[in-house]
Amino acid sequence: MRRHYKQLIIIGIIIILSGLTLGFQKIKIGNFERGGNTILGLSLGLELQGGSHLVYQAINADSKEPFIPTEGSLEMDSLKKSIERRIASAGLGEPIIQIIGDNRLLIQMPGVADPDRAKSIIGETAQLVFKHRKLDVARQIEGLSDNSAINIYASEELNNDTGVTTSGTDQKLGAIYAELSSEDAEIFSNLISRMSDEFYAEYSGQKTFLENPSTIEVSIEGNSSLKYRVFAIQITRKENTNEFLFPLPPNPANESNYDVESANNIIGENGKIFFTEIVGALDEDIGLTGDDLATSYAGTHANSGQPIVNLIFKERGTQIFGELTQQIAGSPTDQIAIFLDETELISPVVESPIVSGTSIIQGRDFTLEQVKDISLLLESGRLPLPIELLKERNVDAILGADSLEKSLIAGIIGLCLVILFMFLYYRVPGLIAGIALIIYTSIVLSILKLFPGNLTTLNLSGVAALILSIGMAVDANILIFERMKEELSQGRTVLSSINIGFNRAWPAIRDGNVSTLITCAVLFWFSQQLGETVLQGFAVTLAIGVVISMFSAILVSCTFLRILANSSFGKKSILYIPTK
Amino acid sequence: MDFAGKRFWFYLISLAVIIPGIIFLIIAPGLKTGIDFTGGSTMNLSLSEPMTQSTLRKELNNLGYSEATIQRLDDNSFFIRTKELNEDKKNAIVNGIQNNFPQQIIEVLSFDLVSPIVANETVINAFWAVLAASFFVFIYILWAFRSVPHTIRYSFAAITALLHDTIIILGIFAILGKLMDIEVNTFFLFAIVTVIGYSINDTIVIFDRLRENINLYPNDNFSKIVNTSIRESLGRSLNTSITLLITLTALLLFGGSTIQTFLLVLLFGVIVGTYSSIGVASQILVSWEENDIKKLFSKKNITR
Numbered sequence: 001m002r003r004h005y006k007q008l009i010i011i012g013i014i015i016i017l018s019g020l021t022l023g024f025q026k027i028k029i030g031n032f033e034r035g036g037n038t039i040l041g042l043s044l045g046l047e048l049q050g051g052s053h054l055v056y057q058a059i060n061a062d063s064k065e066p067f068i069p070t071e072g073s074l075e076m077d078s079l080k081k082s083i084e085r086r087i088a089s090a091g092l093g094e095p096i097i098q099i100i101g102d103n104r105l106l107i108q109m110p111g112v113a114d115p116d117r118a119k120s121i122i123g124e125t126a127q128l129v130f131k132h133r134k135l136d137v138a139r140q141i142e143g144l145s146d147n148s149a150i151n152i153y154a155s156e157e158l159n160n161d162t163g164v165t166t167s168g169t170d171q172k173l174g175a176i177y178a179e180l181s182s183e184d185a186e187i188f189s190n191l192i193s194r195m196s197d198e199f200y201a202e203y204s205g206q207k208t209f210l211e212n213p214s215t216i217e218v219s220i221e222g223n224s225s226l227k228y229r230v231f232a233i234q235i236t237r238k239e240n241t242n243e244f245l246f247p248l249p250p251n252p253a254n255e256s257n258y259d260v261e262s263a264n265n266i267i268g269e270n271g272k273i274f275f276t277e278i279v280g281a282l283d284e285d286i287g288l289t290g291d292d293l294a295t296s297y298a299g300t301h302a303n304s305g306q307p308i309v310n311l312i313f314k315e316r317g318t319q320i321f322g323e324l325t326q327q328i329a330g331s332p333t334d335q336i337a338i339f340l341d342e343t344e345l346i347s348p349v350v351e352s353p354i355v356s357g358t359s360i361i362q363g364r365d366f367t368l369e370q371v372k373d374i375s376l377l378l379e380s381g382r383l384p385l386p387i388e389l390l391k392e393r394n395v396d397a398i399l400g401a402d403s404l405e406k407s408l409i410a411g412i413i414g415l416c417l418v419i420l421f422m423f424l425y426y427r428v429p430g431l432i433a434g435i436a437l438i439i440y441t442s443i444v445l446s447i448l449k450l451f452p453g454n455l456t457t458l459n460l461s462g463v464a465a466l467i468l469s470i471g472m473a474v475d476a477n478i479l480i481f482e483r484m485k486e487e488l489s490q491g492r493t494v495l496s497s498i499n500i501g502f503n504r505a506w507p508a509i510r511d512g513n514v515s516t517l518i519t520c521a522v523l524f525w526f527s528q529q530l531g532e533t534v535l536q537g538f539a540v541t542l543a544i545g546v547v548i549s550m551f552s553a554i555l556v557s558c559t560f561l562r563i564l565a566n567s568s569f570g571k572k573s574i575l576y577i578p579t580k
Numbered sequence: 581m582d583f584a585g586k587r588f589w590f591y592l593i594s595l596a597v598i599i600p601g602i603i604f605l606i607i608a609p610g611l612k613t614g615i616d617f618t619g620g621s622t623m624n625l626s627l628s629e630p631m632t633q634s635t636l637r638k639e640l641n642n643l644g645y646s647e648a649t650i651q652r653l654d655d656n657s658f659f660i661r662t663k664e665l666n667e668d669k670k671n672a673i674v675n676g677i678q679n680n681f682p683q684q685i686i687e688v689l690s691f692d693l694v695s696p697i698v699a700n701e702t703v704i705n706a707f708w709a710v711l712a713a714s715f716f717v718f719i720y721i722l723w724a725f726r727s728v729p730h731t732i733r734y735s736f737a738a739i740t741a742l743l744h745d746t747i748i749i750l751g752i753f754a755i756l757g758k759l760m761d762i763e764v765n766t767f768f769l770f771a772i773v774t775v776i777g778y779s780i781n782d783t784i785v786i787f788d789r790l791r792e793n794i795n796l797y798p799n800d801n802f803s804k805i806v807n808t809s810i811r812e813s814l815g816r817s818l819n820t821s822i823t824l825l826i827t828l829t830a831l832l833l834f835g836g837s838t839i840q841t842f843l844l845v846l847l848f849g850v851i852v853g854t855y856s857s858i859g860v861a862s863q864i865l866v867s868w869e870e871n872d873i874k875k876l877f878s879k880k881n882i883t884r
Contacts, residue, residue: 050651050652053651053653053659080695096697097697098619098622098694098695098696098697099694099695100622100692100693100694100695101692101693101694104692106622106694108651393653393654394653394654395651395652395653395659396633396651396652396653397651398649398651398838399836399838399839400633400634400637400650400651400652400836400838401633401652402632402633402634402836403633403634403835403836403837403838403839404836405836406834406835406836407831407835407836407839409834409835410830410831410833410834410835411827411830411831411835413830413834414826414827414828414829414830414831415827417826417827417830418823418826418827421822421823421826422823425819460766460767460770460839460842461766461770464767464770464771464773464774464842464846465770465774467774467824467827467828467846468774468777468778470827471778471820471823471824471850472781474820474823474824475781475785475816475820478816478819478820478823479785479816482813482815482816482819485815486812504792507788507791507792508784508785508788508789511720511721511724511784511787511788512780512781512782512784512785512788513781514720514724515717515720515721515724515780515781515784516777516780516781518713518716518717518720519713519716519717519776519777519780521716522709522712522713522716523709523710523713523773526705526708526709526712526713527705527706527709530701530705530709532702532705532706532709534702534766534770535702535705535706535709535773538770538773542777
């Protein structure tokens with residue numbers, strides 16, 4: 001007994017751990033969260049557990065009308081594939097996705113704990129677009145004649161409605177009056193009202209300052225020249241005339257605004273005035289989208305600790321991104337604007353060229369959960385078609401709750417019969433094998449429960465792998481017992497029969513299990529390449545089962561047998577020799 | 581018992597099962613693929629009064645839709661997948677249920693065609709994956725049995741036994757499909773892969789005994805060693821398969837009806853897998869050693 005303390009303690013610890021793992025339906029240690037509201041808290045597939053039943057309608061991006069596929073088109077198939085990928089990488093379980101009719105999708109997912117997150121992961125279009133944002137871009141005002149002003153003069157600024165405060169100075173402030181032709185006046189008037197609208201629209205977006213406001217550049221060529229920018233809201237049209245009033249900027253000579261006189265000095269006899277629209281920010285499409293991403297993953301910023309999404313571009317993306325960043329590096333008037341589903345996330349300037357094909361995106365108020373979901377959505381690719389949720393219900397397991405209950409009971413009956421058979425045939429060792437089998441099963445189940453990801457979800461393929469691995473565990477025991485029996489019948493003591501029997505049986509157990517492990521590895525690698533997650537799950541579950549079966553045969557069964565052989569039971573070989 | 585001497589009987593038994601199976605596999609439609617692979621119709625059935633899932637399953641079974649999967653949405657409504665139905669057949673189902681439950685008001689809330697759950701690619705992918713796995717097992721056996729002469733024969737024999745088992749199972753289900761309308765679905769795919777795993781393990785256990793005995797009695801005749809090895813490992817072979825058969829039979833008899841095809845594949849797989857280790861894998865080794873193929877031809881030459 002004393003010799004086996006170590007083994008017994010190890011076995012004991014493992015039994016307690018797996019008992020605890022299975023005993024509590026939900027386990028939460030720090031960030032590690034496992035289990036759920038199911039039998040023993042195992043994660044079960046849709047065959048064994050009910051879940052969500054969602055019906056989606058594919059719609060046209062523009063018209064929002066139901067999508068009508070043309071003959072032989074593949075949009076619905078690729079939609080299905082994108083959603084499959086998303087659900088798989090979000091760890092939402094093995095779904096069933098079917099195309100219903102022409103343009104609907106049925107999605108069933110096993111036991112979804114957070115239906116809102118599931119829906120947002122399925123439904124987001126997740127279109128990531130990179131744009132080259134140019135700041136302060138001068139643009140000719142469309143339609144306006146080159147030399148548009150018929151007449152310009154400086155005069156006192158109207159105090160009431162210029163929109164500009166003349167803030168308490170007694171000095172008479174100058175302003176420029178420019179009279180345009182009636183055609184030009186209409187064009188100019190439309191321009192300033194559009195720009196004012198944009199200004200207010202952005203201003204009302206609860207921003208304390210405008211990031212990149214558009215302006216109009218006024219350029220006066222007379223005795224001397226003056227060039228300055230004004231906001232559209234600072235320009236007024238004199239009622240019932242074609243005259244526009246422009247405020248004047250501060251005069252660098254005396255650090256106060258130009259007065260009428262100095263303004264007139266600039267204009268002189270034949271002064272001319274020109275207008276240019278300065279677009280605050282112009283977003284230029286560069287053909288770089290989420291489709292050009294190779295991978296994306298969540299993380300935190302090295303300096304600020306803010307949650308960020310890391311991006312790695314594919315070859316094409318790397319090239320475009322590299323060229324753009326080279327072109328605009330160091331320029332304060334160029335930015336890269338990043339949009340997700342048409343919402344601007346961030347628009348950084350580029351400090352140095354990025355040719356390595358990596359980038360990060362930051363949002364103003366990202367949480368860690370959000371960056372995880374965003375990177376997942378980006379990685380799984382955007383949906384080829386937008387979708388709309390039509391129906392949402394709960395649904396029962398595919399195999400049917402009633403049928404499953406019966407099968408569970410039948411499985412337990414089967415296990416009891418096996419233990420009975422083993423006891424009748426192999427006597428005490430058979431009983432020990434039975435106990436080892438129960439320990440074995442609970443260890444495997446707890447590993448399946450603790451295993452990260454959702455590959456070890458117990459669906460029917462998992463059950464198949466489990467049955468095979470239990471069969472192999474029983475086989476390992478039987479192999480040892482048969483060899484033991486042979487040694488016993490040659491008149492050896494019980495203890496040496498156990499040891500020799502085990503040594504003789506080991507090569508068979510090893511080779512059988514190793515070849516199964518090889519099969520698992522190849523199946524896993526292959527199905528991973530091909531994206532067949534169900535086969536992957538089968539391989540992982542079987543591999544876990546096989547490894548544990550070797551452990552259980554070596555450690556659990558043999559330790560118990562040796563302990564018994566050392567006790568007074570060891571003397572009575574009748575307990576070990578099967579009935580003939 | 582002289583197993584090796586009876587090897588032609590073993591081959592004959594195998595052929596007697598394989599040939600009809602292959603014939604049934606070749607003549608259309610071969611394996612009857614279920615709605616997981618073909619797609620079909622779905623309907624959302626709403627009832628005025630609660631009904632159990634098993635009652636509805638029985639009804640559909642009696643109407644000839646044994647392949648239907650039924651999911652309960654709530655007490656009074658069910659989501660049903662069947663093979664492709666037209667309007668008439670759908671009405672026949674509704675009327676059939678109505679006849680047995682006259683008090684029910686049955687309403688079909690939705691009725692649509694759906695795509696397959698499992699793409700055909702998956703089956704093809706699984707096939708390649710299994711083929712690749714077989715190749716690596718072949719290599720592993722070469723390494724593990726390097727101590728015995730003619731190692732490649734062991735690799736070859738093990739893979740042949742595996743193929744033998746797979747073809748027999750496919751054949752049996754082609755026959756069952758014709759005779760009893762049993763369809764193969766996703767479950768079938770996994771059951772087959774499981775059977776392959778079992779087959780390899782079982783063959784290797786017998787080969788292990790051979791390996792041991794060849795080194796133990798290097799001067800014995802190969803057939804004799806094969807016989808001894810089979811005899812010595814027969815107890816283990818029978819007991820392992822009996823324990824599995826007990827469990828599977830219990831599940832088949834007392835378990836739910838929805839996984840019967842799945843269990844049936846495993847049940848046949850255990851029987852065939854155990855048989856093929858003794859009757860095919862080991863006997864191929866004997867035939868190779870005894871140059872059976874050459875003898876077969878030379879006998880013909882003599883009779884001519």
